Amino acid sequence: MTSAMDQDIDAVLAHVDKSLDGSLARLFDLIRIPSVSTDPAYRDHCRTAAEWLSRDLAAIGFEASVRKTTGHPMVVAHEKAASGPHLLFYGHYDVQPVDPLALWTSDPFEPRMEALPNGDTAIVARGASDDKGQLMTFVEACRAWKSVTGKLPVQVSVLFEGEEEAGSPSLAPFLDATADELKADAVFVCDTDMWDRETPAVTTMLRGIFSTEIEVTCADQDLHSGMFGNAARNPLQVLSDIVSSLRRADGGVAVEGFYDGVKELPDAIKALWKRLPFDEEAFLGDIGLKDPAGEAGRSVLEQIWARPSCEINGMNGGYTGEGFKTVIPAKASAKISFRLVEGQDPQAIRDAFQRHVRARISQDCSVSFRDYGLSPATVMPIDSPFLTRTLQALSTEWQCEAALAGTGGSIPIIGEFKHRLGCDALLVGFARFDNRVHSPNEKYDLSSFHKGIRSWVRILAALAD
Amino acid sequence: MTSAMDQDIDAVLAHVDKSLDGSLARLFDLIRIPSVSTDPAYRDHCRTAAEWLSRDLAAIGFEASVRKTTGHPMVVAHEKAASGPHLLFYGHYDVQPVDPLALWTSDPFEPRMEALPNGDTAIVARGASDDKGQLMTFVEACRAWKSVTGKLPVQVSVLFEGEEEAGSPSLAPFLDATADELKADAVFVCDTDMWDRETPAVTTMLRGIFSTEIEVTCADQDLHSGMFGNAARNPLQVLSDIVSSLRRADGGVAVEGFYDGVKELPDAIKALWKRLPFDEEAFLGDIGLKDPAGEAGRSVLEQIWARPSCEINGMNGGYTGEGFKTVIPAKASAKISFRLVEGQDPQAIRDAFQRHVRARISQDCSVSFRDYGLSPATVMPIDSPFLTRTLQALSTEWQCEAALAGTGGSIPIIGEFKHRLGCDALLVGFARFDNRVHSPNEKYDLSSFHKGIRSWVRILAALAD
The missing domain is CATH 3.40.630.10 (Zn peptidases)
Known part of the structure; x- marks a missing residue:
């Protein structure tokens, strides 16, 4: 200079x-x-x-x-x-x-x-x-x-x-x-x-991202839960079952093949990150939390920078206003995004997710997908x-x-x-x-x-x- | 006359x-x-x-x-x-x-x-x-x-x-x-x-009814799912796990003690109802459905008149508008109602439900309950x-x-x-x-x-x- x-x-x-x-x-x-x-x-x-x-x-x-x-x-x-x-x-x-x-x-x-x-x-x-x-x-x-x-x-x-x-x-x-x-x-x-x-x-x-919305439809109209409850399938129950099935008990993402191609972080980078002045407790404490969620046994930094994830970004269905309404809605929807890391093929993740959902839809329900973004990690x-x-x-x-x-x-x-x-x-x-x-x-x-x-x-x- | x-x-x-x-x-x-x-x-x-x-x-x-x-x-x-x-x-x-x-x-x-x-x-x-x-x-x-x-x-x-x-x-x-x-x-x-x-x-x-709303809170603010996803607990995931846990694989309600006091329908009434001109297929077909949900092996009429039920009447959390927002919400809520039959104690059902939910809330989350109705069957x-x-x-x-x-x-x-x-x-x-x-x-x-x-x-x- x-x-x-x-x-x-x-x-x-x-x-x-x-x-x-x-x-x-x-x-x-x-x-x-x-x-x-x-x-x-x-x-x-x-x-x-x-x-x-x-x-x-x-x-x-x-x-x-x-x-x-x-x-x-x-x-x-x-x-x-x-x-x-x-x-x-x-x-x-x-x-x-x-x-x-x-x-x-x-x-x-x-x-x-x-x-x-x-x-x-x-x-x-x-x-x-x-x-x-x-x-x-x-x-x-x-x-x-x-x-x-x-x-x-x-x-x-x-x-x-x-x-x-x-x-x-x-x-x-x-x-x-x-x-x-x-x-x-x-x-x-x-x-x-x-x-x-x-x-x-x-x-x-x-990280890359695959963001999508699913909508589950059961009956062709909203129903009175007193008249039809138990006998009519409830899309909020079906949707909750699907969302619940996305994470394993150990906190990992349960979609089949989700971790295909995901490599462990090189030791050199692990060592570098360990030296960074990063305080997990303070990181979570700043947002009112204490226990890291997600994959057991991995550091917070590794989880948010180097591990793929699945997050539910929105759910909606039935009556959500003031008070109570005993309705079984016809439809329920969720916005879901997957953060992807190096080695994951976004298109393969998308296909695996859709298979995962379809396998959990009974023959009385239907599901539609609307994708919002699909990009690999870099x-x-x-x-x-x-x-x-x-x-x-x-x-x-x-x-x-x-x-x-x-x-x-x-x-x-x-x-x-x-x-x-x-x-x-x-x-x-x-x-x-x-x-x-x-x-x-x-x-x-x-x-x-x-x-x-x-x-x-x-x-x-x-x-x- | x-x-x-x-x-x-x-x-x-x-x-x-x-x-x-x-x-x-x-x-x-x-x-x-x-x-x-x-x-x-x-x-x-x-x-x-x-x-x-x-x-x-x-x-x-x-x-x-x-x-x-x-x-x-x-x-x-x-x-x-x-x-x-x-x-x-x-x-x-x-x-x-x-x-x-x-x-x-x-x-x-x-x-x-x-x-x-x-x-x-x-x-x-x-x-x-x-x-x-x-x-x-x-x-x-x-x-x-x-x-x-x-x-x-x-x-x-x-x-x-x-x-x-x-x-x-x-x-x-x-x-x-x-x-x-x-x-x-x-x-x-x-x-x-x-x-x-x-x-x-x-x-x-x-049937009687117990209707309630639960709200799960995790972080003290909405979070960017890219920055916090995986590490920060997601209340929509926690809520979906809870809702999913309410039904057993056989379609029965999974809350402990839920069926305490519930008697089988007397044979005379079963016989009477069997004689009624009730067409399960037409009943469900009228609302666009085919397969009865709920408890396996029980007739639709028994399920809707004489068996207790649990229905999700509304769920809400995160971004639910047009498009997509990669947010992890601070809160998520569900409106849930239980239909009760003779022999069930509404207060006991309420307590059992709250125990069921609290057992599934990690120490990082909190849950609040708001009741809307509580009445026995007659x-x-x-x-x-x-x-x-x-x-x-x-x-x-x-x-x-x-x-x-x-x-x-x-x-x-x-x-x-x-x-x-x-x-x-x-x-x-x-x-x-x-x-x-x-x-x-x-x-x-x-x-x-x-x-x-x-x-x-x-x-x-x-x-x-």
């Missing part, structure tokens, strides 16, 4: 610090657009968010545009004036639904600053962290570089999608159609957590120079050694970048474990946002050499 | 026939009041329905009043001018909630006449059958007797409650407080089905002269032998009449199996209403001697 570059970095960081209010104001504008991707009622808002981002990137000097898909649009932008490696930055502008709304302490789409006990400040809103706050750290870093030096240290392309929370159905075809335009030397994604409050992390291991190469330099830049900004981490979450797009563009991706995020992502009162710490912008300023410079 | 009485009956029946339109108009007015008892939002409408009935009974010549309770009010009315036995007629003016509203073909509270394939006409509305249509058959019979003869053949008291669909919480204290006023020679209830479309029935066997004496005369009157009106039936439903008040007033009750109803009671598009056949009124005209006369 040249000394001139060091001077540039200092000037850009100083600019970031003094223009933080403006950065926050822009983030708030973006958050106020309720771009919930899974609910068709918010379709127009998703487009508005895409247009807002495209305009903002154009204002910085990107060549930006909103691109149609069969679902919510993509935002694509380029700033390739500089020489050096070509980075593709990915984020998503869509957010999760807000229900249960009653548990929010303020309007989910009106960001609110809240003082935290540790002296930090939280930005409370849906999308504050996932992923609007995170993606804007990168955008603001680019803005600062352009404001101070008139250019970016490397060539940058940006891709923002609006269907990440809905399983990214349009992404694969879009990447296929734009492969020549988007192919880069490395992909950076900002949608993950820090290791802990002070330690930044680069994530190198992601493991990043840990010897890439992009990774080494990113870790250095993060360590400099946060003044501690950045961690190499796994994550239990699934970002299906990572597999697609590898598959469609031939690019490896690095996941650098500034969210924290207590951000209540996907829950009421989601938050992003002001320090995540501020030091996140500063981190990207340094990473862009570090990759320029 | 005197010849003068026969002439009176003919005149009253003729009056019923020619004033049917007026009877229907009054029923429609009552139906239009959305008196849903289990939802607090409808509290005022329940009071309006009570006041409507009190005014209508007063118009006939009853001494009628609306009586306060801690819940919805009671309607009490007397017409004791005549000599002879004293009858207490019971009905309920409250109705079930209407959801799912989308499955109604018209406004549930705007009654609609619909031609049926068999040439009859249906009154389609919430409460058309249960219990507004049924209770008005008795009121209209009284009105006709008073219009034509100026008096009733017997002494009549009327009790209408507004909490039957909510487990009748105010009834026991109300009966205790008004025992001297309401004590009668027999209680008549109109809230049951005919044997089949042409055959009237008097029901002599009622069996009517079949040698009462009130019963014999009622069967004769019904046989005359319908021109076939009236049936003595059981019912799977629960009318908790029947036990209370015996316990608080010392009165036996007879259940005479004109509803039909396909009335979609508690379901969308509930109906009451015009012939049920018309011949129901005529039946009460004859029953009142038959009891006068």
Whole structure:
């Protein structure tokens, strides 16, 4: 790194610090657009968010545009004036639904600053962290570089999608159609957590996902349980039997063949993770729990980063309002997702799950399946120079050694970048474990946002050499 | 029966026939009041329905009043001018909630006449059958007797409650407080089905009920299933395990001690029921089913009339809207009801159920219970002269032998009449199996209403001697 570059970095960081209010104001504008991707009622808002981002990137000097898909649009932008490696930055502008709304302490789409006990400040809103706050750290870093030096240290392309929370159905075809335009030397994604409050992390291991909904139908109408109870099959009972059958007594997933191809974690990684300052008791204690669930005899970290899982994300049927209604419903449904690890074939898991369910449906019932997402797990190469330099830049900004981490979450797009563009991706995020992502009162710490912008300023410079 | 009485009956029946339109108009007015008892939002409408009935009974010549309770009010009315036995007629003016509203073909509270394939006409509305249509058959019979003869053949008291669909919480204290006023020679209830479309029935066997809601709580917040899945206990999984554990592989209820005190049906009743023209295949086929569920090796009729049952009436938890949300909810809940038969102690069943659930809650979860109703089964004496005369009157009106039936439903008040007033009750109803009671598009056949009124005209006369 040249000394001139060091001077540039200092000037850009100083600019970031003094223009933080403006950065926050822009983030708030973006958050106020309720771009919930899974609910068709918010379709127009998703487009508005895409247009807002495209305009903002154009204002910085990107060549930006909103691109149609069969679902919510993509935002694509380029700033390739500089020489050096070509980075593709990915984020998503869509957010999760807000229900249960009653548990929010303020309007989910009106960001609110809240003082935290540790002296930090939280930005409370849906999308504050996932992923609007995170993606804007990168955008603001680019803005600062352009404001101070008139250019970016490397060539940058940006891709923002609006269907990440809905399983990214349009992404694969879009990447296929734009492969020549988007192919880069490395992909950076900002949608993950820090290791802990002070330690930044680069994530190198992601679980895949198969998410689906099943609906069990018995009678052709709702029935009075007094008149038909016992004799008429109850779909809530059938559905509960199916859900209950998904886990073995030892906590493992009971779908036949589910663990086919799953390898034990290499000893080197086990040793590395053992050294990480991870406190199982505190991890569970923070969410009001004590005993780890899932597979007996495996550590919490291994279970959430490296073991496949099955979770029930929603169940519904019969009368669920105030009071009581003695009904046997005609239908009952469950939303179920499987987190997948390296070695598992998502299509085979899907087929095995459907066989498992069908084997438990009596001849009087029927079942229908509706799939929402299907993506394999991905493991990043840990010897890439992009990774080494990113870790250095993060360590400099946060003044501690950045961690190499796994994550239990699934970002299906990572597999697609590898598959469609031939690019490896690095996941650098500034969210924290207590951000209540996907829950009421989601938050992003002001320090995540501020030091996140500063981190990207340094990473862009570090990759320029 | 005197010849003068026969002439009176003919005149009253003729009056019923020619004033049917007026009877229907009054029923429609009552139906239009959305008196849903289990939802607090409808509290005022329940009071309006009570006041409507009190005014209508007063118009006939009853001494009628609306009586306060801690819940919805009671309607009490007397017409004791005549000599002879004293009858207490019971009905309920409250109705079930209407959801799912989308499955109604018209406004549930705007009654609609619909031609049926068999040439009859249906009154389609919430409460058309249960219990507004049924209770008005008795009121209209009284009105006709008073219009034509100026008096009733017997002494009549009327009790209408507004909490039957909510487990009748105010009834026991109300009966205790008004025992001297309401004590009668027999209680008549109109809230049951005919044997089949042409055959009237008097029901002599009622199941009791224990209805409850359980809520399982795991973490203290909703969680992202990617970040916490496997390690954090999922309340939907815990709840499904509990629900699944309630039934044994042979279809019996698995709660310990559930069948304590349950006697096998006497051979005489088994023989009687075998002679009834009941077609299991048609019974299930009418609701889109084929295979009887529940206890293996027992007939459908025995299962729904004489065996205890456990039904899941509602389950809810996690994300249940459009699309998908990878959440692990903090809570999940189920509404569960047990139908009870003679010999079962409701309180013991309640305790055994709670023990069953608590034994399946890990130390990381908690469970709360909310009870909605608790009443024992009742069996009517079949040698009462009130019963014999009622069967004769019904046989005359319908021109076939009236049936003595059981019912799977629960009318908790029947036990209370015996316990608080010392009165036996007879259940005479004109509803039909396909009335979609508690379901969308509930109906009451015009012939049920018309011949129901005529039946009460004859029953009142038959009891006068």
